[in-house]
Amino acid sequence: MNRKKNPLLAGLLSLFVPGLGQAYLGDRRLGTTFLTAVVVIGGLLVWKNARLLLFVLLAFWLLGAWDAYRRAQGGKTRLAIPFLLAAFLVYAVAWQTTEIAPMKLVKGVGDIKPLVTDILWPIPAAFTRSEVVETARDVMQVPCSDTPPSAEPQPEGKPQIHVSSNCAAIGERITLTGTGFRPNWPGEVWWENPIGQQFFVRQGGQYLRFRTDAQGSFQIETQIPLAVPEDMRNRPQIHHIEVRVHWPEGPWRASQTLELTIAKILETIFLALMATTFGIIVAFPISFLAARNLMSFSPVSLSIYYTTRAILNITRSIEPLIWAIIFVVWVGLGPFAGTMALAVHTIAALGKVFSESIEGIDTGPIEAITATGANRLQTIIYAVVPQIIPPYIAWSVYRWDINVRMSTIIGMVGGGGIGFLLIQWIRLLRYEDAGVAVWAIAIVVSILDYSSSKIRERLV
Amino acid sequence: MLKIEHLIKVYEDGTRALDDVSFTVQDGEFLVIIGLSGSGKSTLLRCINRLVEPTSGRILWDGTDITAASLDELRRIRRQIGMIFQQFNLVKRSSVLTNVLSGRLGYVSSWRSLIGQFSREDMQRARRNLERVGIADKANNRADALSGGQQQRVGIARALMQEPRLMLADEPVASLDPSTSHSVLQYLEALNKQDGVTIMCSLHFLSLARAYGTRIIALKDGKLVFEGLPAEIDEDRFKQIYGEDAVRVEIL
Numbered sequence: 001m002n003r004k005k006n007p008l009l010a011g012l013l014s015l016f017v018p019g020l021g022q023a024y025l026g027d028r029r030l031g032t033t034f035l036t037a038v039v040v041i042g043g044l045l046v047w048k049n050a051r052l053l054l055f056v057l058l059a060f061w062l063l064g065a066w067d068a069y070r071r072a073q074g075g076k077t078r079l080a081i082p083f084l085l086a087a088f089l090v091y092a093v094a095w096q097t098t099e100i101a102p103m104k105l106v107k108g109v110g111d112i113k114p115l116v117t118d119i120l121w122p123i124p125a126a127f128t129r130s131e132v133v134e135t136a137r138d139v140m141q142v143p144c145s146d147t148p149p150s151a152e153p154q155p156e157g158k159p160q161i162h163v164s165s166n167c168a169a170i171g172e173r174i175t176l177t178g179t180g181f182r183p184n185w186p187g188e189v190w191w192e193n194p195i196g197q198q199f200f201v202r203q204g205g206q207y208l209r210f211r212t213d214a215q216g217s218f219q220i221e222t223q224i225p226l227a228v229p230e231d232m233r234n235r236p237q238i239h240h241i242e243v244r245v246h247w248p249e250g251p252w253r254a255s256q257t258l259e260l261t262i263a264k265i266l267e268t269i270f271l272a273l274m275a276t277t278f279g280i281i282v283a284f285p286i287s288f289l290a291a292r293n294l295m296s297f298s299p300v301s302l303s304i305y306y307t308t309r310a311i312l313n314i315t316r317s318i319e320p321l322i323w324a325i326i327f328v329v330w331v332g333l334g335p336f337a338g339t340m341a342l343a344v345h346t347i348a349a350l351g352k353v354f355s356e357s358i359e360g361i362d363t364g365p366i367e368a369i370t371a372t373g374a375n376r377l378q379t380i381i382y383a384v385v386p387q388i389i390p391p392y393i394a395w396s397v398y399r400w401d402i403n404v405r406m407s408t409i410i411g412m413v414g415g416g417g418i419g420f421l422l423i424q425w426i427r428l429l430r431y432e433d434a435g436v437a438v439w440a441i442a443i444v445v446s447i448l449d450y451s452s453s454k455i456r457e458r459l460v
Numbered sequence: 461m462l463k464i465e466h467l468i469k470v471y472e473d474g475t476r477a478l479d480d481v482s483f484t485v486q487d488g489e490f491l492v493i494i495g496l497s498g499s500g501k502s503t504l505l506r507c508i509n510r511l512v513e514p515t516s517g518r519i520l521w522d523g524t525d526i527t528a529a530s531l532d533e534l535r536r537i538r539r540q541i542g543m544i545f546q547q548f549n550l551v552k553r554s555s556v557l558t559n560v561l562s563g564r565l566g567y568v569s570s571w572r573s574l575i576g577q578f579s580r581e582d583m584q585r586a587r588r589n590l591e592r593v594g595i596a597d598k599a600n601n602r603a604d605a606l607s608g609g610q611q612q613r614v615g616i617a618r619a620l621m622q623e624p625r626l627m628l629a630d631e632p633v634a635s636l637d638p639s640t641s642h643s644v645l646q647y648l649e650a651l652n653k654q655d656g657v658t659i660m661c662s663l664h665f666l667s668l669a670r671a672y673g674t675r676i677i678a679l680k681d682g683k684l685v686f687e688g689l690p691a692e693i694d695e696d697r698f699k700q701i702y703g704e705d706a707v708r709v710e711i712l
């Protein structure tokens with residue numbers, strides 16, 4: 001320090017405003033650091049309202065004053081440890097705020113298992129066969145009246161069932177026997193109440209299932225379920241009990257899930273294609289305005305350059321997801337909103353890389369063609385365009401690839417495409433169906449990824 | 461006749477690349493410009509067709525002041541001045557024919573060049589010029605598939621499309637090996653002798669300057685330090701131009 005500074009004044013200044021003393025001594029950076037530390041700790045204090053932080057804040061404040069005092073005398077204070085402690089404090093608060101709990105990762109493994117296995121192996125949801133169903137039914141009066149109904153006639157040569165009694169009270173046990181069903185096959189017991197509603201009968205929380213023997217017969221006990229509202233329970237009502245044995249038969253074919261997935265993945269690909277195409281069409285002319293080497297010939301052109309750049313940067317900094325939400329509100333749910341969202345983002349992203357390709361071109365040909373007496377437009381067409389076509393194609397293909405990926409996310413906020421389907425299946429806990437969608441996305445994305453990298457390899 | 465008067469070029473960063481340079485070039489001359497790298501040769505040549513804007517001074521061509529020309533006039537002047545470059549400055553991905561045809565753009569309207577339509581005469585002219593530089597068979601090759609010497613010949617053919625009266629050559633053979641250098645310079649010589657095109661050519665080697673130049677000017681730090689016949693450059697002159705301890709580099 002050349003000029004003499006007053007240590008007491010320096011200390012008091014730092015006591016007044018943290019860092020001011022240091023700034024007065026000519027070390028603005030240290031001053032700013034002290035001020036920032038005090039502001040951050042103060043902020044945490046207000047937010048977390050922890051008394052410990054009050055002490056830390058005061059300690060820092062005084063440390064700053066002491067440091068300024070010592071510094072003015074030509075001495076030094078050790079600041080590394082206090083600042084490290086302050087940083088540690090910030091991390092402690094951050095850890096707490098983000099609710100980091102590594103043990104949850106271990107505890108949650110059980111919950112994630114069915115989801116992971118379903119998503120990894122969704123084949124059962126992707127393909128189906130037609131079902132053959134064998135049924136047989138009988139009447140059941142609940143509770144018994146004076147004249148219980150007689151058993152329904154069972155058709156000859158078809159599966160038949162027989163109940164131990166055609167009337168019973170709620171909760172009473174009856175025995176159900178059946179013959180003529182598919183041998184060695186599982187079956188289900190269903191209940192139909194007087195107004196035609198059907199239930200899969202439960203017993204102790206489990207669905208009531210049985211297995212036929214080698215002759216196609218079975219015997220099972222069941223309790224009469226609560227199948228009607230309370231006010232109807234005392235009057236005798238006619239219910240039905242039904243037995244079903246079913247099995248898949250015939251060729252495998254795509255399930256509804258798979259069909260829907262394919263339709264939506266195609267929608268996704270086309271959505272990305274349209275967004276990329278719109279993006280290219282708009283970004284192409286814009287890229288010339290955003291290329292510094294083409295726009296630095298006059299103050300007007302230079303200001304066009306800066307404006308274009310600024311607009312592109314702002315547009316690009318808004319995530320496609322936000323654009324999607326904006327367009328969903330604007331044009332309604334569906335693929336059009338997604339297309340517009342991705343198109344806008346594509347314009348900004350391609351506008352930037354396109355103009356950078358222009359800025360990176362060999363300027364020799366521009367010079368040579370200008371020297372022949374060609375005008376600006378001709379120079380651009382003959383010296384610039386041939387040089388930028390290959391990188392433009394490469395970037396566009398890459399964008400399409402990115403857009404397919406992004407459209408899966410866009411779909412989750414209603415922008416059309418497969419993302420919408422995926423998020424719905426996940427919310428309905430239909431993880432196998434979700435698995436089909438996940439696989440479809442993975443396959444399409446990797447094919448596109450591979451082919452786009454091949455195309456780029458060839459062009460660069 | 462080309463008359464350079466008190467030409468000064470100061471670049472934006474303050475570099476004084478040309479410092480009060482004056483000289484005259486008569487029609488039909490083969491003027492060689494020599495000087496160390498950084499002495500201002502490229503700047504001088506680029507001031508003549510205003511690829512570089514002179515800071516002050518005048519360039520008079522048959523009485524017209526090029527430095528005062530409007531943009532339209534400048535384009536008309538430029539199309540009479542061919543230029544070839546050390547790095548050839550071809551569009552590498554375009555075909556040889558397209559590169560040659562682009563030399564004609566100064567004569568073609570904007571919208572015709574927009575659709576890439578050149579007249580039959582221009583196509584024939586392009587073929588003739590390619591034949592003249594001996595690479596007619598390469599017309600449909602990509603420019604960067606050619607050797608250095610062939611690329612420079614494409615550069616010459618492109619300049620010939622302008623039917624120039626003046627040809628500027630900025631170290632046209634500096635990237636070429638000695639024998640190719642001679643073949644390229646011979647094309648320029650033929651242009652000069654047979655068609656009477658005035659040539660201004662900067663060269664790195666004194667031997668080449670002596671072999672092809674009808675007159676030589678030398679630049680040092682942006683100043684004109686010699687103007688005369690090739691035979692007039694002796695050991696002392698050479699040292700003056702290239703500095704005291706310059707090793708004399710010669711190629712045959």
Ligand SMILES: Nc1ncnc2c1ncn2[C@@H]1O[C@H](COP(=O)(O)OP(=O)(O)O)[C@@H](O)[C@H]1O
Pocket residue numbers: 471472473475476477495496497498499500501502503504
């Ligand atoms: N665009 C430019 N901006 C600033 N300085 C330049 C520029 N071009 C050339 N110069 C400088 O001007 C001087 C002359 O350069 P140049 O004409 O290229 O010389 P030569 O062609 O003889 O090697 C050099 O000092 C060079 O660094």
Ligand SMILES: [Mg+2]
Pocket residue numbers: 498501502503631
């Ligand atoms: Mg040069």
